[in-house]
Structure formats: C-alpha cells, structure tokens
Amino acid sequence: MSLDNIVIGSGIGGLTAAALLSRYGKRVLVCESHAIAGGAAHSFHRRGFEFDSGPSFYCGLGNQRPSLNPLRQVLDILGESLPTIPYDPLGHYHFPEGTFPVYSNLERYREAVAEITPQGAKELAQFEKRLLELYAGLQNIPILALRSDWQVIPILIGRYLPALLKLLPQLGTIQSSVGEVMDKTVRDPWVRRLIDLECFLLSGLKARGTIAPEVAFMLGERSRAGVEYPVGGSGAIVNALVQGLECWGGKLRLNAHVEQILVAGGQAVGVRLRQGEVIEAPIIISNATIWDTYTKLLRAEDLPASYRQQSLATPAVDSFMHLHLGIRAEGLEELTGHHVVVHDAHQDITAPGNTCMISIPSVWDAHLAPLGHHVVHAYTLEPYHGWQRDEGYQEKKKLRSQSLFQALERVIPDIRERIVLELIGTPLTHSHYLRRYQGTYGPAIAAGKGTFPNCQTPIRGLYRVGDSTMPGIGVPAVAASGILCANTLSGR
Ligand SMILES: Cc1cc2nc3c(=O)[nH]c(=O)nc-3n(C[C@H](O)[C@H](O)[C@H](O)COP(=O)(O)OP(=O)(O)OC[C@H]3O[C@@H](n4cnc5c(N)ncnc54)[C@H](O)[C@@H]3O)c2cc1C
Structure with a gap:
C-alpha cells in the first residue's frame, strides 16, 4: 500500500x-x-508496578465539555474515551519553612496563601485576574481550527473576528513574560517565589522566561476543569x-x-x-x-x-535524575499524589537537585501497584554533561539520587525501609529510552x-x-x- x-x-x-x-x-x-x-x-511495568516515565499532571481530559485541552479535543474527534479520576488539592509544595497545599479551586488556593501572607494573597488575586482575562480571550479561538501557515489569517478573520476583537485589549499581555505580569502585580517575595516555581514546573524556566499565555491557560484550565489522572x-x-x-x-x-x-x-x-x-x-x-x-x-x-x-x-533545558520505586503502603492511608520539594530556599529553584517533583499515582488508581503497595516516581533536573557509563557510573547514580530520596523523606519519612523495587535513571537513561538529544526536557x-x-x-x-x-x-x-x-x- x-x-x-x-x-x-x-x-x-x-x-x-x-x-x-x-x-x-x-x-x-x-x-x-x-x-x-x-x-x-x-508507561512501563516491572514486577506488577505500572510506572509513568514522565508526565502525570493533567487537566481537561475528563468528561467536562467543551474541553480546551487540545488532546481531549483530538480524542473526541477520534471517538476515543479516557476515564479519569479528579482530585484536589492538586499537590503539596514543601518549602524549607513548611508545607503548602495547592488547590485547583482559586478561592481555596488564595485562602491557603493568605494563611502565610495576607498581603501576598491580595497581590496574587491581581496577578490571576490579569492572566484569567487573557485566558477568557484565548478560549474563544479553538486550537482545532488553527493551522501553521498564512492561511490561518483568513480563517481567523472569517470565523473568529469577534473573538479576535475581544483579544485586542490583551495584546500587551499576550506578548509578555509571566515575570512582567508579576512585576506589575506582586511584590510579596513569598508569592513571587511561588509563581516562579509554578512557571518552572510548567516550562522548565522561571517567570521571566515563561510566556504569559502558557500560565494563563494553566491557571484557567485547572480552575475551570480541575485536575485529573487517567485511569491506567x-x-x-x-x-x-x-x-x-x-x-x-x-x-x-x-x-x-x-x-x-x-x-x-x-x-x-x-x-x-x-x-x-x-x-x-x-x-x-x-x-x-x-x-x-x-x-x-x-x-x-x-x-x-x-x-x-x-x-x-x-538552547536546551537540562535532563533529569529519576527514581522509580515500588513501596509498601501500610500506614499511608492519608498519602496524596503530587508533591514538589524545594530543599534550599537560598539556592535557585532551577539548580539541579534543589527542586524535586514527586508523583504517587497509585493513590488515585490502586491498580497501578500490587495490593498493599504504591508506585512512586520522583525526578529532578540534572545536566547531561559529565555523565558516562564508566567505572564510576553506579556510584555517581547513587550519589546524585540522594536529593530525590531526601525529598521523598519529607513526604514519607521511612520511605527507605518501605522499598521493594528501586530503579534509578540518569540523563543517559532518559536520553536512551526517550531517544532525545542529551535527554533534554525541551528547548529553553x-x-x-x-x-x-x-x-x-x-x-x-x-x-x-x-x-x-x-x-x-x-x-x-x-x-x-x-x-x-x-x-x-x-x-x-
Ligand atoms: C519527567 C517529565 C515529567 C513531565 N511532566 C509533565 C506533566 O506532568 N504534564 C505535562 O503536560 N507534561 C509533562 N512533561 C512534558 C511532556 O511529557 C512532553 O513535553 C511531551 O510528552 C513530549 O512529547 P513529544 O511529542 O515532543 O515527543 P517525545 O515524547 O519526545 O517522543 C518522541 C518519540 O520519537 C521517537 N523517536 C525519536 N527518534 C526516532 C527515530 N530516529 N526513529 C523512530 N522514532 C524516534 C522517540 O522514541 C519518542 O517515542 C513531562 C516531561 C518529563 C520528561
């Protein structure tokens, strides 16, 4: 054929x-x-555990329609369903000074911020307002209607003129970085660090490097459609x-x-x-x-x-250290699924090993682990350069994974005694299995x-x-x- x-x-x-x-x-x-x-x-399996190799954070994939998630829109066109499990809070951020729950629901999110900094919560509301105005303008132009060449212009003018006109007041924000929106609205240092962290989790760059529409979509979608995890x-x-x-x-x-x-x-x-x-x-x-x-x-x-x-x-964002663990689950009935641990407040959040992401998806879908167990994925940025499969490789792997173990100890203090399966991945593992240049997260x-x-x-x-x-x-x-x-x- x-x-x-x-x-x-x-x-x-x-x-x-x-x-x-x-x-x-x-x-x-x-x-x-x-x-x-x-x-x-x-995803890959080992000894009854089903591991995500990378992403585990999704919104707009479930039953709510219309969905602005392009992936959901494609699945709809293909006629494919995808059962999902909603949850909120969407995660816990563990800073050196304490743990902070992050809610999809913007009011609950602001309330949680207000407990730490009441003035910061007011400023955050202003920041969100600007980005949600942009989101409201963008959501009227469905991605499914767009293409990548000049013929997009007659499509936009012919079908989406009112939406385009509505976007006009947002033109300044569309072209801004999140850092610029933050500078206009937020002075509180704690909230500024929170915004930097959210940007970093999304784009691999802090607020100054991240474009405003990206965060506008993330905030808009997670507050509108909520966060959910796909069954399986x-x-x-x-x-x-x-x-x-x-x-x-x-x-x-x-x-x-x-x-x-x-x-x-x-x-x-x-x-x-x-x-x-x-x-x-x-x-x-x-x-x-x-x-x-x-x-x-x-x-x-x-x-x-x-x-x-x-x-x-x-330029390319760094690669990753990964830890995929199977652990015994007894006594962890209150465990939640997403955590971000920042080890050192004086170090940049993008410094390798300083910010560690953790997901434990078996708290939402128990079938991902054998009965009485959880499946854990933790990862942090790690430069590709300097890694080679030589006689020091195993030792370096152990050493560089320590920040991930320490991060996990913030969430499950006796994690090391619970491990029944341990896989450590390096930038070499990442680049090998994903066939990606230097195992990068993507362009910076x-x-x-x-x-x-x-x-x-x-x-x-x-x-x-x-x-x-x-x-x-x-x-x-x-x-x-x-x-x-x-x-x-x-x-x-
Ligand atoms: C650790 C981690 C966590 C993440 N978390 C999230 C998250 O929670 N939410 C989210 O939305 N995003 C997340 N992301 C980002 C998201 O997963 C990626 O941006 C996205 O999946 C990349 O998709 P892609 O289509 O660019 O291609 P890739 O996933 O890079 O796939 C490219 C494919 O091409 C194949 N290939 C390459 N070369 C060849 C060749 N020569 N011949 C044949 N095949 C080839 C590769 O094997 C691979 O299968 C995360 C990423 C990572 C690494």
Missing part, C-alpha cells in the same frame, strides 16, 4: 498528528524506535491515541528506528530504517527533537547551512528571546511536531503541535 505520511516517533505530538491525518483520510505509518509507544509519556496511568492516553490511529486505518510500527530521512532534489521522499528497509512517502513528519532531526536524521547538506546552524543553536526558549518554530522546514514535504515546535513543551502543547501540523497538511 502506498503511504501519504510517515511519522517518525510516537510521542504525543507524533501520535496526535498521525491519528488526525488518518481521521482525515490519509494513509499514515508511524515508525517508533522504542518497543513502547508514547515517548516521554510512555499516562500509558492510557497513549493507548487511546494509538487505538484512534488504528481505528481510522493508520499503522504503528514499534522497534522501527529511523536512521535517515531521504531527501531528493530538496524534497523529502521517504525514510530508511536502521535495518536498511526503505519506506517511501511524499510527506514525512518528524517527532524527534529539533537537534536529533537536524543532526541524526538529515545530512548537513540537506538543509541551508545558516538555518541548520541557527536551529542547532537552540525564554519569553522575549525567540519563539518556537512552526511545523514547516526548508525541505519540501518535511514537517516537524512535538515539543521543539510551536507552542512548546507539555502534553497539551505537543498535542496542539500535532493538530497544527495535521490541519496545515490537510488544508483545513
């Missing part, structure tokens, strides 16, 4: 583009290098997308590592797999990162030199210092999706990138 599209990689961005294109009637093949689909969002773990999202893809005639091949994108006369014509097999199609979509696509998958001469150089100069494109590129490339027939394209990092964002690419290609 001849193909219309080959998608390289089954991350959420790749699967979204592939499934939508299949839904639009294209013949699509996804080639995934790994034995498990999903990229950063894949993050892998359930991947399964729903794969099912949607296959139901509409698309195909997924696992263990199919693409070694090269074939280009002839400035046009992408197919791919060559590691085993030597050549597969042809007039449109190739790469879900590999910008760095992997432009170094490993193309020859240098396939791209204009200056474009290639500029693309490869995109700071607000005001550049924008994420769109899905087009200088090579005819070659497109890109995923977190190194517009609109950026995170599951909803990469789903949006898949939508923008599929719409651009199908002329919607």
Whole structure:
C-alpha cells in the first residue's frame, strides 16, 4: 500500500498528528524506535508496578465539555474515551519553612496563601485576574481550527473576528513574560517565589522566561476543569491515541528506528530504517527533537547551512535524575499524589537537585501497584554533561539520587525501609529510552528571546511536531503541535 505520511516517533505530538491525518483520510505509518509507544509519556511495568516515565499532571481530559485541552479535543474527534479520576488539592509544595497545599479551586488556593501572607494573597488575586482575562480571550479561538501557515489569517478573520476583537485589549499581555505580569502585580517575595516555581514546573524556566499565555491557560484550565489522572496511568492516553490511529486505518510500527530521512532534489521522499528497509512517502513528519532531526536524521547538506546552524543553536533545558520505586503502603492511608520539594530556599529553584517533583499515582488508581503497595516516581533536573557509563557510573547514580530520596523523606519519612523495587535513571537513561538529544526536557526558549518554530522546514514535504515546535513543551502543547501540523497538511 502506498503511504501519504510517515511519522517518525510516537510521542504525543507524533501520535496526535498521525491519528488526525488518518481521521482525515490519509494513509499514515508511524515508525517508533522504542518497543513502547508514547515517548516521554510512555508507561512501563516491572514486577506488577505500572510506572509513568514522565508526565502525570493533567487537566481537561475528563468528561467536562467543551474541553480546551487540545488532546481531549483530538480524542473526541477520534471517538476515543479516557476515564479519569479528579482530585484536589492538586499537590503539596514543601518549602524549607513548611508545607503548602495547592488547590485547583482559586478561592481555596488564595485562602491557603493568605494563611502565610495576607498581603501576598491580595497581590496574587491581581496577578490571576490579569492572566484569567487573557485566558477568557484565548478560549474563544479553538486550537482545532488553527493551522501553521498564512492561511490561518483568513480563517481567523472569517470565523473568529469577534473573538479576535475581544483579544485586542490583551495584546500587551499576550506578548509578555509571566515575570512582567508579576512585576506589575506582586511584590510579596513569598508569592513571587511561588509563581516562579509554578512557571518552572510548567516550562522548565522561571517567570521571566515563561510566556504569559502558557500560565494563563494553566491557571484557567485547572480552575475551570480541575485536575485529573487517567485511569491506567499516562500509558492510557497513549493507548487511546494509538487505538484512534488504528481505528481510522493508520499503522504503528514499534522497534522501527529511523536512521535517515531521504531527501531528493530538496524534497523529502521517504525514510530508511536502521535495518536498511526503505519506506517511501511524499510527506514525512518528524517527532524527534529539533537537534536529533537536524543532526541524526538529515545530512548537513540537506538543509541551508545558516538555518541548520541557527536551529542547532537552540538552547536546551537540562535532563533529569529519576527514581522509580515500588513501596509498601501500610500506614499511608492519608498519602496524596503530587508533591514538589524545594530543599534550599537560598539556592535557585532551577539548580539541579534543589527542586524535586514527586508523583504517587497509585493513590488515585490502586491498580497501578500490587495490593498493599504504591508506585512512586520522583525526578529532578540534572545536566547531561559529565555523565558516562564508566567505572564510576553506579556510584555517581547513587550519589546524585540522594536529593530525590531526601525529598521523598519529607513526604514519607521511612520511605527507605518501605522499598521493594528501586530503579534509578540518569540523563543517559532518559536520553536512551526517550531517544532525545542529551535527554533534554525541551528547548529553553525564554519569553522575549525567540519563539518556537512552526511545523514547516526548508525541505519540501518535511514537517516537524512535538515539543521543539510551536507552542512548546507539555502534553497539551505537543498535542496542539500535532493538530497544527495535521490541519496545515490537510488544508483545513
Ligand atoms: C519527567 C517529565 C515529567 C513531565 N511532566 C509533565 C506533566 O506532568 N504534564 C505535562 O503536560 N507534561 C509533562 N512533561 C512534558 C511532556 O511529557 C512532553 O513535553 C511531551 O510528552 C513530549 O512529547 P513529544 O511529542 O515532543 O515527543 P517525545 O515524547 O519526545 O517522543 C518522541 C518519540 O520519537 C521517537 N523517536 C525519536 N527518534 C526516532 C527515530 N530516529 N526513529 C523512530 N522514532 C524516534 C522517540 O522514541 C519518542 O517515542 C513531562 C516531561 C518529563 C520528561
């Protein structure tokens, strides 16, 4: 069968583009290098425990309609359901001076802040008001209607003129960083640190580097739709997308590592797999990162030199240390699922090891762990450089995972005695299993210092999706990138 599209990689961005294109009637093949689909969002099992390899924080995936989450919108078009479990508070932030519950419900959130700083809570309300005004303007333009080329302009004017006019007063905020909105509204140092932390958790950058619409969407969505976890773990999202893809005639091949994108006369014509097999199609979509696509998958001469150089100069957020644990659960009946631990208030929150993220999804879905146990994932930023599989590797792994164990002790003091299964991952593990350049979280494109590129490339027939394209990092964002690419290609 001849193909219309080959998608390289089954991350959420790749699967979204592939499934939508299949839904639009294209013949699509996804080639995934790994034995498990999903990229950063894949789940894996060990000895009865079902682990999330990366994301576990979602909102707008459940039954509430309309949903503004692009992923939910795609699943709706594909006809796929995804049972979810709502919860609130969405997490606990553990600062050196104490623990703070974070609620999706904005009033409860502000009340909790007011217990620490009454003036800060008032300022936070002003900050949120500005961002929620922006969210209210943006929510009238559904991402499903958009595409990534100039033809978006007549679509916007023809179908969404009133919404565009409503957005006019927000033009200043749309282009701002969260830092600028914060400077205008918040002086309280505690609340400023809280906002920095929330930005960092979202984009990998603090308030000054994070664009205002990203946080406007996060605040708006979590207060409107609440936070929820997919039954079966993050892998359930991947399964729903794969099912949607296959139901509409698309195909997924696992263990199919693409070694090269074939280009002839400035046009992408197919791919060559590691085993030597050549597969042809007039449109190739790469879900590999910008760095992997432009170094490993193309020859240098396939791209204009200056474009290639500029693309490869995109700064990258660090990689991660991971801890995946299976633990005994007795006596932990009050345990909640999400925690963020900041070890040292005098150190930058982005310093490796200082801010540790923890998720224990078996508190929501008990089937993720054997009876009487919990499944734990903790991670923190860690630079890629300096890591190699030499004789000191095991020792370094142990050493660098200590900040994660210490963070977990804030939540479960006797965690070390409870462990029945322990897996430590380093930046090398992360880059190996996710096939990502230096195991990075994604591009560090700071607000005001550049924008994420769109899905087009200088090579005819070659497109890109995923977190190194517009609109950026995170599951909803990469789903949006898949939508923008599929719409651009199908002329919607
Ligand atoms: C630890 C962690 C926690 C996170 N937490 C959250 C969260 O709570 N909420 C949230 O919204 N986001 C979160 N994120 C971000 C989110 O998971 C990612 O931004 C998103 O999943 C990235 O998707 P992607 O489509 O860009 O591709 P990726 O997930 O990077 O997938 C790309 C795929 O392409 C494949 N591939 C690469 N090269 C080749 C090749 N040559 N041949 C074949 N296949 C190839 C890879 O194997 C991979 O499967 C988290 C990320 C991490 C790492």
